[in-house]
Amino acid sequence: MTDSLAYFLMSWTDLSLLLLTAAGTFAGIYIGAIPGLSVTMAVSILISFTFAWDVNDALALMVGVFCGGVYGGSRTAILLNIPGAPSAVATSFDGYPLAQRGEAGQAIGLSTVMSVIGGLIGVLVLASTAPVLSEFALQFAPRDYFLIAVLGLLLVGSLAAESLSRGIFAAALGAVIGLVGMDPVTAEGRFTLGSMQLLGGIHYVVVMIGLFGVAEAFFQLHQLSVKPVRQNVEKIIPSLNLVLKFLPLSIRTSLIGVIVGALPGTGGDIASLFAYDHAKRSVKHPSRPFGKGAYEGLVAPESANNAAVGGAFVPMLTLGMPGDAVTAVMIGALVIHGLNPGPMLMVTTPHIFWFVVGALVLANLFLLIFGLMGIKLFAKVVELPKAILIPLILVLCVVGSYSLNNSMTEVYWMLGFGIAGYFLKIFGFEMGPIILGVILGPLMDNTYRQAMASVGDSTPALLIELVTNPLSIILTLAIVLLLVSNLPLKRMIRGSENG
Amino acid sequence: MSKQTKLQPGERAFNLLLLLFSLGIFYEAYRISGPGFESINSPGAFPIGLGIILMLSMIVIITGQLRKPKPDTQGALDEARQFLSAHFPLPIVVFSAMAIGYLLLLESLGFIISTLLFLFASMVYLRHGRLVSSAVIAGVSIAIIYILFTLLFQVYLP
The missing domain is CATH 1.20.58 (Methane Monooxygenase Hydroxylase; Chain G, domain 1)
Structure with a gap:
């Protein structure tokens, strides 16, 4: 116990570790916020130059970047309607309408506090229930992961798009883009049109920059003459009453976030969408209608995606399975430093677990300080005339996509996706389901094939498992309910009555 | 309803x-x-x-x-005309042409010169003039981007 506490406090008492966590959090906020830079990319780059560092130094920096980056994505979602990361997609649903009303300061202040509350709840759950949650996640079969991914895509499709059919089309389109390249099992090309270059696949960050960055920049050209909304950033720190008012929702959605985050493969992106949906269904009288600047629509995803950070570390540290893309990269970092992430990590090197827990708490405290400090300057970005902002966004998109592979091919792909995204946006197709489809498509393909293999490629056997396994029943029912609730039943009944 | x-x-x-x-x-x-x-x-x-x-x-x-x-x-022709005028006004067409030109020049002129030219030209066009302030903003922006990406993030520029 004393040892655990000493390991927990290590990053608090060692000045260099303290400064590295602070620097990581600060950098993470801006990396998450700058379109084209992703936390995954930043952590991958960090591995390359922290290779020779002490493992604690490297972890302190990466934990800070992770926490800051997940939060930072929400800033551009609020200010520019460009989610800096997939986990901030749901934040833009109500965050951007708030900025359009000139309440960006209040929105960012509230999202900062709720992110920290979510983050701390996530760490608390990580520290107290990691073994229990990991055992629970161990019971999940591939079919359950597949069902969770389907549920996630249906949720984002029904939430973000004009109609469920448009949402499903967009999600399936994203999944097709995600599958382009070599099949990981048989090495056959899929959707490559015979091109050798496409065998390597299309990087999801390129798709994200194109759809969210370039398409948005082109769209904003329609509003060149519209004067930017002057953001009210005088009142940044939210009042205690406001925080207390949303605290129960924040706690509920944080718990959703940490549970979803603990499921391997499902990170802050799905967690925030689940949380948004929960808020939409459970809050009877929101401050404003959802999608029009409801504070509840901001509190729920922001609490959940930061809570998912703590959750993502659960399978990583206890099972050696990544909770999301960033923890997948961090597993690589631990291996480079001679550690073996998995069930034995907590037995042979328990200090790593408690060190990470301590660094996560510290990073959340730095998040509160940096998050509430830099808003005035940051909010000025949206007061910049669009004629200046749009060319700059395009340059950032070019730099971001080029830096993925140091190749112009990615830049041309990014522009192509930007143009396609512009057309899709014109006709009411949302970008959120597409990008989640890109991320979840390969996961769904993999888990679907594992599920089929586990039942000897027998479809009836798989269907029987779906309705006999308790967890699969719950997930299948949730999918069916979601589909039924989106059917235009009233219109169909009225139509049949009218003959 | x-x-x-x-x-x-x-x-x-x-x-x-x-x-x-x-x-x-x-x-x-x-x-x-x-x-x-x-x-x-x-x-x-x-x-x-x-x-x-x-x-x-x-x-x-x-x-x-x-x-x-x-x-x-x-008719179809009128529909096409309405579509183009609604979604492809002149600023979008000109800016798209500049963006494509920028990407084509990136490899031959290098990042700094081509980006400077693109930022300057597109800002002058979208802001209807203001040559001096556009040049200053483009210059300062390229300096910040260069420092941020090459020194801080250690990212290779095109």
């Missing part, structure tokens, strides 16, 4: 194109592992499922269009 919105000019044509695209995806999925459906667990099984979902959802969307009032246009 559902609000019956009109179809946008070009919406029917675009959705038909997406249906054709979905058919193409289905065909490509069908060709994985050789033409034909090999097994329920083959590399092409999930992609074929996606192709079917794309086609079905697009058929639902197109069927839904039949209930919507048509756009106020006179």
Whole structure:
């Protein structure tokens, strides 16, 4: 116990570790916020130059970047309607309408506090229930992961798009883009049109920059003459009453976030969408209608995606399975430093677990300080005339996509996706389901094939498992309910009555 | 009381194109592992499922269009004209041309010169003049981007 506490406090008492966590959090906020830079990319780059560092130094920096980056994505979602990361997609649903009303300061202040509350709840759950949650996640079969991914895509499709059919089309389109390249099992090309270059696949960050960055920049050209909304950033720190008012929702959605985050493969992106949906269904009288600047629509995803950070570390540290893309990269970092992430990590090197827990708490405290400090300057970005902002966004998109592979091919792909995204946006197709489809498509393909293999490629056997396994029943029912609730039943009944 | 919105000019044509695209995806999925459906667990099984979902959802969307009032246009040519004027006004066309020119110049002129030229030219165009302030903003921006990406993030610039 004393040892655990000493390991927990290590990053608090060692000045260099303290400064590295602070620097990581600060950098993470801006990396998450700058379109084209992703936390995954930043952590991958960090591995390359922290290779020779002490493992604690490297972890302190990466934990800070992770926490800051997940939060930072929400800033551009609020200010520019460009989610800096997939986990901030749901934040833009109500965050951007708030900025359009000139309440960006209040929105960012509230999202900062709720992110920290979510983050701390996530760490608390990580520290107290990691073994229990990991055992629970161990019971999940591939079919359950597949069902969770389907549920996630249906949720984002029904939430973000004009109609469920448009949402499903967009999600399936994203999944097709995600599958382009070599099949990981048989090495056959899929959707490559015979091109050798496409065998390597299309990087999801390129798709994200194109759809969210370039398409948005082109769209904003329609509003060149519209004067930017002057953001009210005088009142940044939210009042205690406001925080207390949303605290129960924040706690509920944080718990959703940490549970979803603990499921391997499902990170802050799905967690925030689940949380948004929960808020939409459970809050009877929101401050404003959802999608029009409801504070509840901001509190729920922001609490959940930061809570998912703590959750993502659960399978990583206890099972050696990544909770999301960033923890997948961090597993690589631990291996480079001679550690073996998995069930034995907590037995042979328990200090790593408690060190990470301590660094996560510290990073959340730095998040509160940096998050509430830099808003005035940051909010000025949206007061910049669009004629200046749009060319700059395009340059950032070019730099971001080029830096993925140091190749112009990615830049041309990014522009192509930007143009396609512009057309899709014109006709009411949302970008959120597409990008989640890109991320979840390969996961769904993999888990679907594992599920089929586990039942000897027998479809009836798989269907029987779906309705006999308790967890699969719950997930299948949730999918069916979601589909039924989106059917235009009233219109169909009225139509049949009218003959 | 559902609000019956009109179809946008070009919406029917675009959705038909997406249906054709979905058919193409289905065909490509069908060709994985050789033409034909090999097994329920083959590399092409999930992609074929996606192709079917794309086609079905697009058929639902197109069927839904039949209930919507048509756009106020006179013939296909007029619809195309309205579509272009609504979604491709001059600033978008000129900015797109500048963006493509910028990407083409990136490799021959290098990042700094081509970006400086693109930022300056596009800001002057979009701000209707203001040569000096555009030049200053472009210069300061390129300096910040260079320092941020090469020194802080250690990222290679094009």
